[in-house]
Amino acid sequence: MIRFGPSGNCRRFYDEAYKSSVDAPKWLYEQGLSAYEYSFGRGISIGDDKAAEIGREGVKYDVAISVHAPYYINFANLSDEMAAKSYDYVLNSCRKVKAFKGDRVVFHPSSVGKLTRTEAVELTKKRLTVLAEIICENKLDDCLFCPETMGKINQIGDVEEITEFCKIADFYVPTIDFGHINARTYGSLKTQDDYEKIILHIVNNLGIERAKKMHIHFSKIEYGKGGEVRHLTFDDGIYGPDFEPLAKALKKYDLSPVVICESDGTQADDAITMKRIYDSI
Numbered sequence: 001m002i003r004f005g006p007s008g009n010c011r012r013f014y015d016e017a018y019k020s021s022v023d024a025p026k027w028l029y030e031q032g033l034s035a036y037e038y039s040f041g042r043g044i045s046i047g048d049d050k051a052a053e054i055g056r057e058g059v060k061y062d063v064a065i066s067v068h069a070p071y072y073i074n075f076a077n078l079s080d081e082m083a084a085k086s087y088d089y090v091l092n093s094c095r096k097v098k099a100f101k102g103d104r105v106v107f108h109p110s111s112v113g114k115l116t117r118t119e120a121v122e123l124t125k126k127r128l129t130v131l132a133e134i135i136c137e138n139k140l141d142d143c144l145f146c147p148e149t150m151g152k153i154n155q156i157g158d159v160e161e162i163t164e165f166c167k168i169a170d171f172y173v174p175t176i177d178f179g180h181i182n183a184r185t186y187g188s189l190k191t192q193d194d195y196e197k198i199i200l201h202i203v204n205n206l207g208i209e210r211a212k213k214m215h216i217h218f219s220k221i222e223y224g225k226g227g228e229v230r231h232l233t234f235d236d237g238i239y240g241p242d243f244e245p246l247a248k249a250l251k252k253y254d255l256s257p258v259v260i261c262e263s264d265g266t267q268a269d270d271a272i273t274m275k276r277i278y279d280s281i
Contacts, residue, residue, distance in 0.1 A: 002250065003064055003258045004275040005035030006267035007217070013268065022053050029061035033271055037260045038100065039068040044092050051099035059101050064258060066104035066146075066215065069093035075127035076110035076120040076156060083127055087134055094140045103143045104215055104258065106175045109165060110156040120156050125165060132169040144173045146215040151180035151228025158184065159198055163205045174202060175215040179231070179262065182241040183223035189241040195249040203253070212255050218243060218274065219262040233263045234270040247278040 005028055009018070013027060024036055036058065038046075058065045070093070073086045093105045110124040128147070135141050147165050150157030159181060166172040176198065182189040189195060203211040220236045222229040232239060250257070261271035 001034075002256045002278065003033075003035035004271045004278070005033045005037065005063065005258075005260060006271050007037040007068070007260050007262045008039055008267065010263075010268040011265045022050070022057060025054065025057040025061040025063040025065075028063050028268065031268060031272055032275060033268065034062055035064050035066070035258050035260060035271075037066045037068055037106070040089075040093055040096070041068060041071045043070055044089070044096060046096065048096075048099050051096050055099055055101035064104075065097065065100040065102035066106060066258060066260070067093050067097040067100065067102065069105055069107040071108060073107050074110045074113075075124045075131070076113060076115060078113075078115075078123075086127070087131055090131060090145065091134065091138060091140065094135075094143050094145070097143065104146055104173075105143060106146045106148055106215060106217075108150060108155070108157065109147045109162070112154045112156065117156070121161055121164075124156055124161075125168070128165050128168050128172070132172070135169070135171065141169075141171050144171055144213070144215075145169075146173050146175040148175035148217065149177045149180050151177065151183040151221060151223070153184055153227045155227075159201055163202060166206055166210070170210075173210055173214055174206070175217060176202070177217035177262075178241055178246060179217065179219040179221040180228060182239075183221045183228040186223060187240060190245070192245040192248045192252075195246045196252070199249055199253055199255070211253070212257070214255070214257045216257045216259045217262050218246070218259060219264075219267075219270070231262055231264045233266045234273055235266075243274050244277050244281075247274070247281055250278065251281050
């Protein structure tokens, strides 16, 4: 089934006097949501016991937990030592998601840096091939590893690049961040057809089964010349994108992704809005 939920805890969660993420699965269940993304963006600091406690609550309330690996992963870094650290960040994120009783690890692929874009893409592809081998060696291939489409122009991760990366291994499933795509293409996502083109690209290249279980991030994002500037809320009426055309496309192709909202502070409330839109179609 399709699942909706937030990345992290929204302002209302704390306004209602909740203090710990252990309370998040029950709170989300009571909001009618069934997904939750725990971010290790600035480092993996949670202990196994706390992760297991959150995981038990997730199972109890049928809230699927994914994790976002540290933001500073860069598989196009020329340093093999830094690449090794990126491998470890992904693997350690996976070990934590298992403690959460989840099975999805989202990660940023790379940045262009001092390379040409072609060179950065090729190096990233080589490194992700090595990562796939390490994942199998560590018997972690029962999880899904989800490289994400990125919002800034100088980051590797447009739809075509992410799709190519996912051809490396069956356990690579794309994270399609439609806010990022809209930002890096200066507001191109407007109609249902705009969304369907992306979905069909994934279906045609990765097959319907992997397309069905893709990971989705969604938020409205301000953008400028370099692409993404900052995440907004659904109250924004300038930058977009809008969710309803995507909801119609998801229904049309009978997809069942995990849809994570990354709005700025209203991520649970906007996830509820997305679910209501989807259910109304």
